[in-house]
Amino acid sequence: MPRKGYVNLQMDTILKASGINKSFGPIQALEGVNFSIYRGEVVALIGDNGAGKSTIIKILSGVLRPDSGRLQINGHDINLRHHSVIKARTMGVETVYQERSLGEKQPLWRNVFVGRHLHNALGFIRIREEKEITLSMLKESIGLKGVGISADALVGTLSGGERQGLAISRAMHFNAALTILDEPTTALAVKEVRRVLDYIRAIPKQGKSALFVSHNLHHIHEIADRFLFVSHGSIVHQCRKKEMSVSELFEKLDQISAARGKNGEV
Ligand SMILES: Nc1ncnc2c1ncn2[C@@H]1O[C@H](COP(=O)(O)OP(=O)(O)OP(=O)(O)O)[C@@H](O)[C@H]1O
Numbered sequence: 001m002p003r004k005g006y007v008n009l010q011m012d013t014i015l016k017a018s019g020i021n022k023s024f025g026p027i028q029a030l031e032g033v034n035f036s037i038y039r040g041e042v043v044a045l046i047g048d049n050g051a052g053k054s055t056i057i058k059i060l061s062g063v064l065r066p067d068s069g070r071l072q073i074n075g076h077d078i079n080l081r082h083h084s085v086i087k088a089r090t091m092g093v094e095t096v097y098q099e100r101s102l103g104e105k106q107p108l109w110r111n112v113f114v115g116r117h118l119h120n121a122l123g124f125i126r127i128r129e130e131k132e133i134t135l136s137m138l139k140e141s142i143g144l145k146g147v148g149i150s151a152d153a154l155v156g157t158l159s160g161g162e163r164q165g166l167a168i169s170r171a172m173h174f175n176a177a178l179t180i181l182d183e184p185t186t187a188l189a190v191k192e193v194r195r196v197l198d199y200i201r202a203i204p205k206q207g208k209s210a211l212f213v214s215h216n217l218h219h220i221h222e223i224a225d226r227f228l229f230v231s232h233g234s235i236v237h238q239c240r241k242k243e244m245s246v247s248e249l250f251e252k253l254d255q256i257s258a259a260r261g262k263n264g265e266v
Contacts, residue, residue, distance in 0.1 A: 012039040013075065014177050014209050015060065015093070020069030022055055022233075029055045030066065031233040037178060037211055040204045044220040045213045046249075047230035048257050053213045056230065057180055060211070061095035062088035074177060086115070092177035096167040096184065108158070109134040109151040112170050133173065141169035141199070161192025168199045172206060179203055181212040185219055197223050217253065221246045231256045 013036050020033040030052050037043050045053045058064040060071070062085040071078040073091040088095075106114075109131045118126040134151035138144045142165040158166065164184050171179040181200065185193045201223050203210045214220050220227065221241065229237040229252065236256060244252065 013037070014039055014073070015211075016070075016072040017056075017060070018070040018072075020056070020059060020066045020071070022059065022064065022066045029233055030059075033069070033233070033235055035228055035235050035238065037209050039177075039209055040207055041225040042200060042204055042210045042212070042223055043226045043228060044224035045211065045228050045230055046217070046220060046253060048253075051230040052233040053230050054182065055233075057095065057182055057211070057213060059083075060088065060093060060178075061085060061180055062093075063095075089115075089174070089176075092175065093180065094171035094174065094176035094178070095180040095182070096164060096171065097182050104154070104156045106155055107152045108138070108155060108166065111155055112137065112166065112173070116174065137166060137169040137173065141172070142166060143195075159192055160188045161195045164188075164196045165199045168196075168203070172203070172208065177208060179208065179210045181210060183213055183215070185214060185216060193219070217249050218246060221249055229253070229256055231259070 015037040017036075018034050020030055021028070022030040033052070033056060045056060047053050055064065059066050062083045065080055065083055069080070071080060071083070073088075073093060076091070078087070078091070085095075109127070112134045113125075113130045118129055120126055131151035135149065138149050138151070142162055144162070155163065164181075168179060168181075184196050184200065188196060197219060200210055200212065204225075212224070221244075224241060226240050227238065227244065227249065228235050237252065
């Protein structure tokens, strides 16, 4: 029987990546990437352009397959040869891509349930139920108000921040253990940025985890519990927020970039 307050990291490890390698022709994008993500934390990937952040995210979300390495999700070994976006989702890993996560010209309810529609006994989509769930996401999770709010509205009518909110809310609805966000605040107005940061901050409150990439170190410091520094395809440093102030975060990234420059790399 574990002692009170004892944290079983084995049980609380949502995702574990070990020795992940990935090349694109002659370019070694990732080299021996190792890290874990635990239940209820927000983790940020930090690094210069071309460091390997997007490649890591694409491998976790099933878009790309690594050349070698091991990935465990919720303690289960993933067969990386057959990993895919659908498999990642089934295992509880959802990815929210900036702007691209929702199709522009479709009604909101269809986008929320795309690939995962609710069906009745005859195989028909339970449209009314899907619309009701979508409407409650719009009102409760995103905080949209007014009588004109409709699950039939087209995605194109939502602002960038609202789309991010809906995509995050969709991940929560489908019970994602890990929500991955790629540059979630890029190209958003200041007010929208605030809202998206709040949506991300709410993820651990539901006992779930988030991994996000951002170039904005202020945003990273504000919402992440832990920072993973990526350079030249590897995780070169990691620490908890309480170990590093915002200015130290800037300094660390500068140090890593300088070390990279010294090795003759761009
Ligand atoms: N499809 C691809 N074909 C060839 N090279 C690629 C491809 N995708 C990524 N790379 C290369 O792999 C390396 C890592 O790229 P990646 O996009 O993961 O970096 P990043 O840290 O996300 O950069 P950024 O912050 O600019 O998005 C870079 O050298 C990049 O040019």
